Amino acid sequence: MHALLPGGRSQIERWFPGFGREAVEQGALASEAHQSEQWIDDERAVSAPNVVLLNGSRTFMEGLLRRRTLALPNVRLVPDAATGLTYRDGRVSGVRLSTADDGVVPADFVVDAMGRSSRMAAWLERDGWQAPPLERMQIDVNYATAYFARSEDAPRVAVATSRVSPDYPKKTHAALTAVENGRWMLLQMTYGEDRPPQDQDGFRARCADLPPVFAEVARSEPIGEVHTFRLAEARRRRYDTLDRIPGGLVSVGDAVASFNPIYGQGMSSAALHASCLSEYLCATSDATGVATRFFELQKVVVDAAWDLSTQSDAQRLETGRPPLPVRVQRALVDQVLAAAVVDIPVATAFNEVAFMNAHPSTLAAPSVVLRSVVANVRARARAARSSRRT
Template sequence: MQQIGEHALVLGAGMSGLLAARVLTEAYERVTLLDRDPIHGDAAPRRGVPQGRHAHVLLARGGEIIEDLFPGITGELVADGAVVSHPLADFRFCAGGHTLRQVPIGATMLQSTRPFLESHLRDRVLTLPGLTPAGGRDVVGLSIADDRRRVTGVRVVRGRDASTEETLAADLVVDATGRAGRTPVWLQVLGLPRPREEEFVVSVGYASRLMRLPRDYAEREKAIAVGPVPDRPRGLALLEVEGGQHIVTLAGFEGRHHPPADHDGFVEFAASVSPPDVLSAIRRAEPLGEIATYRYQSSVRRHYEELPNLPDGLLVTGDALCSFNPIYGQGMTLAAMQASTLRNSLAQGLPGLTLRFFRAASRAVDDPWDLGVGADLALPQFRDRRTLSTRLTSAYTRQVQAAGAIDDQVARQFVRVTHLLDPPDQLLRPGLAWRVLRARTAHLARRVPRLSAPGR
């Protein structure tokens, strides 16, 4: 890629920041990676990533992009203990109350804890030519040119000493500071409009624990996910991760379905959502550490692509652009997809970069946002938010999930869509829709009692 600038600043050294920094080193002579926390390679949960102790899934599409950006990283992760699984074939998926057929989908996925994956990516990024880490810096605002048409850098303070402020100049600033990203506030302070925000309140609570499961179960299955259903707005994810460990994450919507943080309550909650063999394994497992909890209030999407006078030299990526309900495991993969979008936008040169990126990133977010919100809308507590379109989509999705329990092709296509390998409209192809209808007809036929012939 042709160099288009001298210095780029990336705000945030989490997944989206690391991936953005990797791409920017192709187009800028120098890239500075800023973070409030120290930037190092330790595989430990970071203060700035409170959700890091919970189960994370790098969907198949995300794994493909990360391997493209960091050639050989998959092999390195596996050599250090990450688990390779075949989605659906090795991964029991209970969606909408139906256990899907376990068949190959033509892709693989990596399973590890988030700190493990993030530390390996950080090690790679820190060796990139022209990359400078700058931990212990807190960004407090943007600097802007006199004509207010270009962002020229950021204002930062070091550590807890907020009295000493300095300005770091840059040709490009990328906000990758997560869902608490302050770019909307910074724009407002400069007298510029904030982006329109979509917010979908979900009130999800999590509880997670690392465990060592009994061998008779651990050798049989690499992962299981149980999604919520209308009469049980609870879910479970159990993943084999590095070091012969499994991470068990329980989740529930609204306060009364939030999982507890004590051992007995954790197991009791698991009993309400787990298949019998999984519950037996959890009860017999060796706990490794304490139970971690997390609360997620709402999904938020910010529409920067709609701002007519957004200054050049400013981009936003990752959760700072769109934060998804984490129960569906889309976040890390969307960060990778936005990094790929950034790479393509940079390759087209500097003129029009800001608007070009935001428009492309918005298109990349459309399908995952609709999938996540659509899944939430299937639950009864969101009934008042449904439109005719979402009701029809939810009804068809329920039929797809039911068909996926008896039809290999339907199950395969549904999971390829959830792994963001194929667009959702693939579920509407006539051939697949016919299989869904045929499965429903067969199901209804089994439920209708046969009448005896007259005279018998």
């Protein structure tokens, strides 16, 4: 399953105006806040007004993006694999291809967008440059995705998520989205050795233990097999730390950082990297120089996404007691997370960060933290009153 976050969508819309409208014309579903459900530890969260999403499968969105890109007059597709770089005077001068005659495409500027398994670091090292240091974070995440037929009398919900806290007895996270061609896409996600079922019966049985909308969708007619996927680690390549890198070379998207997919940040991060690249190229007088400024701009985006996802993973996997500053920071984050379930303004602020529209530091604003504490105190008081009544 892939979800395009609003932050990524607005960047794509910037590069390809009308992208969202075109997607809807071709079958994607635009959903409003009232069509979405968020569940945390089996408790229904308040509905924040900014849960406005564009829903479609990854293949569908990528196909549309690819067509728009290839329609640009100055874009040409070369259907060969890249195998290395050529250099002149300390900068890149071309890309080697896997053609029979080892062809080279001349280039003043090269963008490595080869994804998580990019060979760029190995090529640089082989050619006598510095390779970017690789940071890794163990995640051991398991994914299982299945499609179901969406009939006319299907639930009014278009998007649902169900998240569980580390100490909650149930361990399956889930997400559901209505996609093109009258289908539901339903995801189950777990960590470590607890893997989601790979067969339809087991998959549906586990849905029965999720909030009601998941069970309801899983009773529909299944389409195709359950697809499973396992990702052992998040990775980040630190191009921003290099002293010796050829001029005219940048790296974007998963080639630089690939995260725990549960946060849905990957495509939106890549879109934000494209915006950093635009800002860099518009401001620089010599794009063939070392792209230090680009890597600085990109670092702000990568740091935000990396910290958001790896902090939760680190917390889940840690064994000892963390230092005091970390415990204080987590206590504040916990306040905001708890308040996002019961308070619409806090949920809205939280979504802006989760959707990559706002920097995570906005959640540390005194107004947000204070509102969260008050909302949590009130929620606890309400819960105590209602338990006294029953």
